[in-house]
Amino acid sequence: MISLTLSQRVQFGYTAQIRYSKMATITKTDSGKWKAIIRRSGWPKVSKTFRIKRDAEDWARTTEDEIIRGIYIPRNHSEKLTIAQALLRYSEEVTPTKKPSTQKREYGRAEQLRSQLGRYSLAALNTEIIAKYRDKRIDEGKSASTVRLELALLSHLYSIAIKEWGLGLVSNPVMNVRKPSPGAGRDRRLVDDEEERLLRACNQHSNPFLGWIVRVALYTAMRQGEILSLEKSRVNIKRGVLTIHNTKNNDSRTIPLSDKAKAVFLEVLQHPIRPLDTNLLFYGEPGKDGKRRPYTLNRVWSSALERAEINDLRFHDLRHEATSRFVEAGLTDQEVASITGHKSMQMLKRYTHLRSEDLVCKIAKV
Template sequence: MPTITHRPTNAESKRWQAKIRRKGFPSQTQSFATKADAEAWARKIEAEYDKGHTIDQRDARELILGDALRRYLREVTPLHKGAATESYRIKQLLKHPICQYSLANLTRTAVTAYRDHRVKSVSGSTARKEMQIMALVVDHACRDWGVYLAENPLRKVRLPKENKSRERRLNPGEESRLLIECQAARAPYLLHAVIVAIETGMRQSEMLGLTWERIDFNKRVARLPETKNGEGRAVPLTHRACAALQAMRNVRLYAWTQHCTEGPFSWVDATVIRHAFMRARDKAGMRDLRFHDLRHEATSRLFEKGLNTMEVASITGHKTLSMLRRYSHLSMDHLLAKLD
């Protein structure tokens, strides 16, 4: 039975207190202006307890989505492999008004409005990934922070469609123009990073995490103990890739006082290298080229050299053949040469 008590206080508007205690459920207390309101609230909670579940949503009402994102960014994101990318996306999310909702007030309607507004300014893939991150944060709050929600509204709203897979390759003459601008860039590592990307097909994160002890120049192989798909792999190095990596031993960034002793690019921040690449590619007249397109270029070249799908997968680390299929677009000149 609920306990209803009259408590004379300075706050004349809330003098009646209802308290509910039941074994197996958390105690709940709420104050009301009238006894009738207190009794009505108590009957509602008791009825819901009778159904066998707790509906104390105080934490969900008090926890703002923006605060949940910040806590997740501080406590959980650093534990993830893609921490840098996830951190960037969360910081972008925090700029949006949806972060002002409490979790209890984050309805399907609010999420749908966010989705429809967001796809007007960013790609469907970007909006999709942001919604997936928000869904993970809400799930984590319910699972690990003790926040109660009847449902995660972000799991009930249709996600935007993924963008069509990019098929950007280097056209004749573009590689030389790009490398000229990379060599002229203020970033002394950029030329070597671009060459390694084109020659090996490694992801940018894999290149930045590469250490000297994992590179065997005699056997011409770089060993990646842990990659995006959760598995390690060995990447064969061409003579050109080896030369570029060796050249990094003598590179010194003007703002740093130590050589890159841990790894070729371990001292380079992902955001810094991305912006340096963007400046170089713009000067080369290739504004639509992205650093990740170099991985597509490298993978396509492997197919053009005659390697089969399994051989290419072992080098690039693609886990499924369906993921690799979109990288196997051979140049028309190469196909014509085979047909002649």
């Protein structure tokens, strides 16, 4: 073991201090700017260019101190990488791992973020800028849900950049921004003769798929994506159930079929014009690659609403209607949740707005 005298220790400490102070080299570039370069054993070379020499010296001094104390985080990449570039990388590496329906919506949100925040670097974007973006979107008439989802995408982008890309970001600025209140959920129900008019308008379409899809939604409370991705093998008429795997929550669930629902699926399965190149119940025309994808619903749904003269009705409202009918039929919350796939009773309550007249009939018997 080598022991050092006091003078040697002082000398060693003094030498170390001199070495620390000489880690940085500051030179003038051909363009007239000042470049600070810091080299230290065990650390990658760190450099940054400044317009003024004093800024280079200040940065070098601060960075050297952080290196010595072991708290330095390289920030060069996060300072150079713009939000637009980061979103592009995210769309290439992260978005493809999500469901196709989620990918499509996410590309739209990413484009919106890119158009308004894309020029900022990851390091430059702060809570003030993000809050202004939030307020601007609300002022443009966008719903709280839309803005929340856009901020959620931006927040996940930062999480990936910090955890996986190693860009040297200290924190996620989106976490400190207040999110718009989600507000009350929709309580749109079919009233008067709207169901009859809607089904009649759907039956007028040349393709029977539209009428079948709407009836399936009303009788099963399935989501649009779950219906459109449903395959023949998932429907068991004999047992009176269907099983789906491609759910919003990535969980499988088995749905019992009412007599009305079984009648619809029998029509679908017995449809004489059915190609052999797909297992989808509701399929579209082959794409350029020759592959059939799920039936496209948006345009024909809108046209049906116009023919039926029905306003402010979304396809997802049919799930709301079906779920409410299950409750009105006397099913317990647990039974309804097992059919609809709701994860929490709180979420289920948003879909179970019982009609006042039904409650009046029930309370009259108390």
